Amino acid sequence: MGPLNIHFQKKNIETMAANYEDRDTLFNFVVKEGNGVKGLIDSGMSCVPQPFVQPLSERIATPNGQTCEAVQPIDLSQIDGPCHTEVAKQIVEAAETLGFFQIKCKWQVVNHGVSVELLELLKMSAHEFFEQPPENKAVYLKEVSPSKLVKYGTSFVPEKEKAIEWKDYVALDFLKSSMAMVKRIVEVLMEDVGVILEEERMNSLVGTKMVNMNYYPTCPSPELTIGVGRHSDMGMLTVLLQDSIGGLYVKPDNGDWAEIPPLNGALVINVGDTLQIRLYLEYFSKALYKILSTDSKQWEGSNHKHRIERLSVPIFTAPTPSEKIGPLPEVVERDGVARYKEVLFQDYMNNFFSQPHDGKKSLDFARAD
Numbered sequence: 001m002g003p004l005n006i007h008f009q010k011k012n013i014e015t016m017a018a019n020y021e022d023r024d025t026l027f028n029f030v031v032k033e034g035n036g037v038k039g040l041i042d043s044g045m046s047c048v049p050q051p052f053v054q055p056l057s058e059r060i061a062t063p064n065g066q067t068c069e070a071v072q073p074i075d076l077s078q079i080d081g082p083c084h085t086e087v088a089k090q091i092v093e094a095a096e097t098l099g100f101f102q103i104k105c106k107w108q109v110v111n112h113g114v115s116v117e118l119l120e121l122l123k124m125s126a127h128e129f130f131e132q133p134p135e136n137k138a139v140y141l142k143e144v145s146p147s148k149l150v151k152y153g154t155s156f157v158p159e160k161e162k163a164i165e166w167k168d169y170v171a172l173d174f175l176k177s178s179m180a181m182v183k184r185i186v187e188v189l190m191e192d193v194g195v196i197l198e199e200e201r202m203n204s205l206v207g208t209k210m211v212n213m214n215y216y217p218t219c220p221s222p223e224l225t226i227g228v229g230r231h232s233d234m235g236m237l238t239v240l241l242q243d244s245i246g247g248l249y250v251k252p253d254n255g256d257w258a259e260i261p262p263l264n265g266a267l268v269i270n271v272g273d274t275l276q277i278r279l280y281l282e283y284f285s286k287a288l289y290k291i292l293s294t295d296s297k298q299w300e301g302s303n304h305k306h307r308i309e310r311l312s313v314p315i316f317t318a319p320t321p322s323e324k325i326g327p328l329p330e331v332v333e334r335d336g337v338a339r340y341k342e343v344l345f346q347d348y349m350n351n352f353f354s355q356p357h358d359g360k361k362s363l364d365f366a367r368a369d
């Protein structure tokens with residue numbers, strides 16, 4: 001029996017889960033052999049093993065039912081029409097206050113259209129990927145994947161995390177159709193500080209694109225776990241497709257955690273570290289966010305027709321690795337101070353991926369003081 005097709009018997013899993021000590025066995029099964037969190041659930045495990053239990057400070061006691069205000073999605077298809085000023089204002093305000101907003105997608109809108117049909121297909125293919133037997137997925141484990149562009153795994157940096165995130169993922173290298181939208185939003189935000197980017201400059205600022213497919217199996221005790229810990233993304237803008245399950249919570253500097261509600265046919269946009277560094281404004285709030293796990297019991301006996309495992313597809317856009325990132329000269333001049341130093345994006349990225357999720361700590365790498 002090869003290492004990739006060791007199947008845990010239900011009994012073994014329960015024994016292991018009962019004596020929470022055996023972190024190594026659990027780690028091998030979930031992370032190294034590629035069974036993922038889904039593999040645990042499929043083996044009939046009924047309580048959360050200790051390595052997944054989050055410290056109290058990282059949990060949200062109970063989903064508090066708070067939803068972020070301004071849930072009306074922005075209609076980007078109007079950006080180049082008579083409502084330009086109004087739409088640009090909505091984008092700038094949303095980026096400055098919460099760093100999160102939603103964009104309405106329309107089928108075949110010229111220029112910035114991301115097709116709703118394509119989004120549905122994406123969600124379906126992602127479910128198909130995760131529902132394969134573990135040995136098929138394990139082929140794409142990041143250490144052995146035959147392709148540089150496809151990587152499968154669990155959590156974020158499970159080797160270093162105090163508690164492993166309740167999430168499996170597959171990362172693909174890019175998705176073309178949303179790039180026009182990303183560029184247009186970046187343009188609008190730059191214009192607001194008086195910066196006009198030439199095409200070449202823009203291309204290097206968003207030259208790295210990566211698509212993840214995140215799969216959050218339901219959890220027997222979701223109050224103990226977290227799908228993704230407090231963090232911000234490292235790049236420019238993230239375009240996030242979430243399904244209808246919910247669980248994306250955002251916390252502004254001086255506010256409570258509140259949910260970005262799932263909206264059919266809309267994409268969530270959020271401001272990443274790089275954009276924060278380049279466009280730093282005193283009032284530019286940079287919200288943290290985390291993902292709650294879904295309760296497996298909530299669905300027991302219900303006649304649900306829909307899938308219950310949460311799925312999300314973020315498209316991360318970031319500078320090319322050789323780009324230097326630091327505050328824009330225009331911003332430094334206006335503020336009279338550079339709050340971040342210039343760093344090579346490759347170095348920023350290496351640091352980001354070597355640390356577990358820990359709120360805004362990733363930004364310290366580029367902080368001036």
Ligand SMILES: O=C(O)CCC(=O)C(=O)O
Nearest residue numbers: 214228242248291312314
């Ligand atoms: O699942 C989500 O909604 C977001 C996931 C996320 O934050 C990430 O992959 O960076």
Ligand SMILES: [Fe+2]
Nearest residue numbers: 231232233314
């Ligand atoms: Fe993220």
